[in-house]
Amino acid sequence: MTTETVPQQDQQIQELERVTIRFAGDSGDGMQLTGTQFTRTSAVFGNDISTLPDYPAEIRAPAGSLPGVSGFQLSFSSNEIHTPGDQPDVLVAMNPAALKTNIGDLPAGGALIVNKDAFTKQNLTKAGYAADPLTDGSLKSYALFEIPVSTLNARALEGLEMTNKQVDLTKNFFCLGIMFWLYERSMDPTLRWIEEKFGAKPVLAEANRRALNAGYAFGETTEIFHTHYRVAPAHLPPGKYRNITGNEATALGLVAASKLAGRPLFYGSYPITPASDILHQLSGYKNFGVRTFQAEDEIAAVGAAIGASYGGAMGMTASSGPGIALKTEAMGLAVMVELPLVVIDVQRAGPSTGMPTKTEQSDLLQVLFGRNGDSPMPVVAPATPAECFDYAIEAWRIALRYMTPVVYLSDAFLATGSEPWRIPEVADLPGIGVENHTDRASFQPYRRDPETLARPWAVPGTPGLEHRIGGLEKADVSGNVSYDPENHHKMQLLRAQKVAGIAKDIPDLQVQGPARGDLLVLGWGSTYGAIRSAVERLQAAGQSVSHAHLRHLNPFPQNTEEVLRSFRTVLIPEVNLGQLLMLIRARYLIPAIGLDKVRGKPFRIAEIEETALQLLEAR
Amino acid sequence: MTETATQTNGDAPLSPENAAIIKLSRKDFVSDQEVRWCPGCGDYSILAQTQKVMPDFGYPRENIVFISGIGCSGRLPYYMNTYGFHTIHGRAPTLATGLKAARPDLMVWVITGDGDALSIGGNHVLHSMRRNVDIRLVMFNNRIYGLTKGQASPTSEIGKKTKSTPAGTIDTPIIPLSIALAAEATFVARSVDTHTDHLQETLERAGRHKGSAFVEVLQNCNIFNDGAFRDFTERDVREDRMLVLRHGEPMIFGKDRDRGIRLNGLHPEVVQLGDGVTEADLVVHDEKAEEPFLAYMLSRMAYPDFPVPVGVFRRIERPTHDQLMLAQVQDAVTRSGEGDLHDLLHSGETWVAS
Numbered sequence: 001m002t003t004e005t006v007p008q009q010d011q012q013i014q015e016l017e018r019v020t021i022r023f024a025g026d027s028g029d030g031m032q033l034t035g036t037q038f039t040r041t042s043a044v045f046g047n048d049i050s051t052l053p054d055y056p057a058e059i060r061a062p063a064g065s066l067p068g069v070s071g072f073q074l075s076f077s078s079n080e081i082h083t084p085g086d087q088p089d090v091l092v093a094m095n096p097a098a099l100k101t102n103i104g105d106l107p108a109g110g111a112l113i114v115n116k117d118a119f120t121k122q123n124l125t126k127a128g129y130a131a132d133p134l135t136d137g138s139l140k141s142y143a144l145f146e147i148p149v150s151t152l153n154a155r156a157l158e159g160l161e162m163t164n165k166q167v168d169l170t171k172n173f174f175c176l177g178i179m180f181w182l183y184e185r186s187m188d189p190t191l192r193w194i195e196e197k198f199g200a201k202p203v204l205a206e207a208n209r210r211a212l213n214a215g216y217a218f219g220e221t222t223e224i225f226h227t228h229y230r231v232a233p234a235h236l237p238p239g240k241y242r243n244i245t246g247n248e249a250t251a252l253g254l255v256a257a258s259k260l261a262g263r264p265l266f267y268g269s270y271p272i273t274p275a276s277d278i279l280h281q282l283s284g285y286k287n288f289g290v291r292t293f294q295a296e297d298e299i300a301a302v303g304a305a306i307g308a309s310y311g312g313a314m315g316m317t318a319s320s321g322p323g324i325a326l327k328t329e330a331m332g333l334a335v336m337v338e339l340p341l342v343v344i345d346v347q348r349a350g351p352s353t354g355m356p357t358k359t360e361q362s363d364l365l366q367v368l369f370g371r372n373g374d375s376p377m378p379v380v381a382p383a384t385p386a387e388c389f390d391y392a393i394e395a396w397r398i399a400l401r402y403m404t405p406v407v408y409l410s411d412a413f414l415a416t417g418s419e420p421w422r423i424p425e426v427a428d429l430p431g432i433g434v435e436n437h438t439d440r441a442s443f444q445p446y447r448r449d450p451e452t453l454a455r456p457w458a459v460p461g462t463p464g465l466e467h468r469i470g471g472l473e474k475a476d477v478s479g480n481v482s483y484d485p486e487n488h489h490k491m492q493l494l495r496a497q498k499v500a501g502i503a504k505d506i507p508d509l510q511v512q513g514p515a516r517g518d519l520l521v522l523g524w525g526s527t528y529g530a531i532r533s534a535v536e537r538l539q540a541a542g543q544s545v546s547h548a549h550l551r552h553l554n555p556f557p558q559n560t561e562e563v564l565r566s567f568r569t570v571l572i573p574e575v576n577l578g579q580l581l582m583l584i585r586a587r588y589l590i591p592a593i594g595l596d597k598v599r600g601k602p603f604r605i606a607e608i609e610e611t612a613l614q615l616l617e618a619r
Numbered sequence: 620m621t622e623t624a625t626q627t628n629g630d631a632p633l634s635p636e637n638a639a640i641i642k643l644s645r646k647d648f649v650s651d652q653e654v655r656w657c658p659g660c661g662d663y664s665i666l667a668q669t670q671k672v673m674p675d676f677g678y679p680r681e682n683i684v685f686i687s688g689i690g691c692s693g694r695l696p697y698y699m700n701t702y703g704f705h706t707i708h709g710r711a712p713t714l715a716t717g718l719k720a721a722r723p724d725l726m727v728w729v730i731t732g733d734g735d736a737l738s739i740g741g742n743h744v745l746h747s748m749r750r751n752v753d754i755r756l757v758m759f760n761n762r763i764y765g766l767t768k769g770q771a772s773p774t775s776e777i778g779k780k781t782k783s784t785p786a787g788t789i790d791t792p793i794i795p796l797s798i799a800l801a802a803e804a805t806f807v808a809r810s811v812d813t814h815t816d817h818l819q820e821t822l823e824r825a826g827r828h829k830g831s832a833f834v835e836v837l838q839n840c841n842i843f844n845d846g847a848f849r850d851f852t853e854r855d856v857r858e859d860r861m862l863v864l865r866h867g868e869p870m871i872f873g874k875d876r877d878r879g880i881r882l883n884g885l886h887p888e889v890v891q892l893g894d895g896v897t898e899a900d901l902v903v904h905d906e907k908a909e910e911p912f913l914a915y916m917l918s919r920m921a922y923p924d925f926p927v928p929v930g931v932f933r934r935i936e937r938p939t940h941d942q943l944m945l946a947q948v949q950d951a952v953t954r955s956g957e958g959d960l961h962d963l964l965h966s967g968e969t970w971v972a973s
Contacts, residue, residue: 040968043968043970044968044970045970046970046972189968233972234972235972236972237972238971238972238973239971239972240965240969240970240971241969241970241971241972242965242967242968242969242970243967243968252963252964255958255960255963256960256964259958259960264721266717266720266721268717285958285963286947286948286950286951286952287948287951287952287954287955287956287957287958288957288958288960288963289948289958290948291720291721291944291945291948293716293717293720293944295713295746296742296743296745296746297742299710299713299743300710300712300713300716300742300743300746301713302713303706303707303710303713303714303716303717303743304713304714304716304717304720305717306706306714306717307686307704307713307714307715307716307717307718307719307720307721308717308718308720308721309717309721310704310714310717310718311717311718311721311722311725312721312722313720313721313722315717315721329707329708330707330710333706333707337704423964423965423969424964425961426960426961426964459722460681460682460683460684460702460718460722460725461681461682461722461724461725462681463679463680463681464681465681466680466681466700466701466702466703467702467703468650468652468696468697468699468702468703468704468705469703469704469705470687470696470697470703470704470705470706471705471706471707472705480652481652481697
């Protein structure tokens, strides 16, 4: 369908349950901002939402080029949703490159809105189009809306003292305005944002306001859209909500943990995608006593964190896979000296530098086994952006109670994706405080708590407890340097038992769906939404399938084996080449089956559904 | 910037009241661990002088922390009856940085060696110094890898034949104090393991400095690099071959104190006093000089062309890392009030589902 062929008729309103939109354009086109604004607006409106930013590592790849395309997909719904959608219903393509890289995901019949002005010969060539796709018929299976966005937007901004380039930079808000009209959204949240952001620069504020309003008015008056759509607010559990990304939730969880434990947070970090935002955010929380330290390298970041914990603070560091590799030796030191430490790994596609902005779950084995010597470390992994808050606190609870470094595994999808978060009451958060050891008579640096096997935390400044620790093997109880063979064996076992014993102190693995059946889909981390949605669809179709999701990856919950053995088949979808799969097989000798996709993207629901169905039918 | 951030100390005792109250002696700083360096190692003397000066600072034992990396020097914390942390290779300054940020009240010493500080840990030395982290970093320089049994170190002289360089090392050695100065350390000094009085004095002055102190101690490894500094440190030659720096005094050396250092353009030269050359022609040492040129020149003076300078090369004042970090925290509290968790969680755009 092209604009010319749309029959004129009165605009109608159609109710939809769920809509998925993808904004795609050049890195400099402001697609992330456009997507974020639509998300905030929809969240405040009360829809359930889920988002997937997808951007290149290059800050500004050559304009108009294929590698420079940046995308933002969001799904909003009147029902609960758990993924940003397998496929967009609407694709907004700001230039030929964005069209070329994204059109493959748009299903036949999907709406395609393009900035017609950007389809110049030069841009078409840059995108590798021999012929103009807008005219060669290749888009005939879509509902195509060609809008001269640049021209219309420039007209709306006439009279403002701005360069052509500055004017052009606001065209994303024109598109946002169109989308707001198309989906009956209020412009108020974005107008407020413009005021906050550009208040000091009245011309820019006015330009963005005009662009937004012009887009909205265009939607209203143009004859090309004959329908606009309504997606009612979702019935979320009662409470106060805010929209939150995984990185934001992580930062808030860390501040909460610091408050709950009554100790200052020390955050040592070296900039790395996609973890840097946690540093940025925490550096704004100094009035919570948070001390942020941008270190000279990854090793210094973790070293300083260990030093802070040694002094009685809550020392922590964050990175992504390549940085975790550098921190490895120091993490081993933390295992040996048994000090609390939280290490956040916001995973990205590897190996090596890999694809820095793309998601993957391939550091699980690295954080479990990537250290010299048997070096046990608890690992937790939130499943959704909002859950990042809870697991930041959980990581600290374990670190403090068991005097151990803890790894917190997030990933690029969780970190940058967002969803509504039901804000908890502070009074409902768990108490995680622990005391410093001060008693001289009972003090031995490695005398362990009989229940947790934690050693005492005796911080410098405590009279009479002067002692030495370090990376050399410790004699049991006294903590003095020891090369005694039997002692080393005993200490290795003690370190392992301490971590294994945490299993008694974590919730059982929950099963969504019947507790027994033909197929269990087991996941961890950010695959949660896709697995849950796939399983729910299959359950609705009468299939014997359930879902379980691990949040504790070391140790596993105590009932894990029992849950797994209650199903004929276990399917483990992972965004790696079968890491949890290897652990489950090795640990329980259960012939679980893997579904591995490593494309730098989250799973689509349909992929899991399809594989699950094949397994069910093969029975 | 708050008051604490601009507060710096010069040579004043850190806790004069405490020094009067806390009567500690060397033996209070001797731990119950058996010292396990090779017999005759220079480290014994450094340990002894360190233990001797500790009571002078007025810090209770529990407020002193020794942090070390890997190498023979790394064992020192085990022998000090204070808090101690034997960390990993090259990273001691990073742990010290975090510890000071968390606990500005502690007196923190970093014990390191030429390989630990200048090879694997070079980056951390650079950054801890430029940040003016309030640590006293004592680097034992024996110009060899001792604990791994005799490989070339970053301070080994060019052409040196070691187990790992049988045809001689081809790497130009690092001059530790030049690096410390380039890294903007606020206290830079050198001493010698066997010159016990001078070593004590140097450690004492480093201890009283507020900010990043870098102390190079020329230390003899009698197993793998015996006599590395003998040519100028031996009792019978040292006065002629070393220059003891004193703030505000002309640079005179020699048994008969008849030689000195004069500037010839931008270059130092050794001159004989007399014959028209007087003390007034000599360079006067200024450890507080705003610019580090003089100290840098001194750091490059080496035997046999020059007497080897020892003493305090540079001592200036700058707010410390922990002072600045905590000042920002304090400023934030003053500006926004102490953080309220409920308000933080409920910040941003919220909505209510009922």
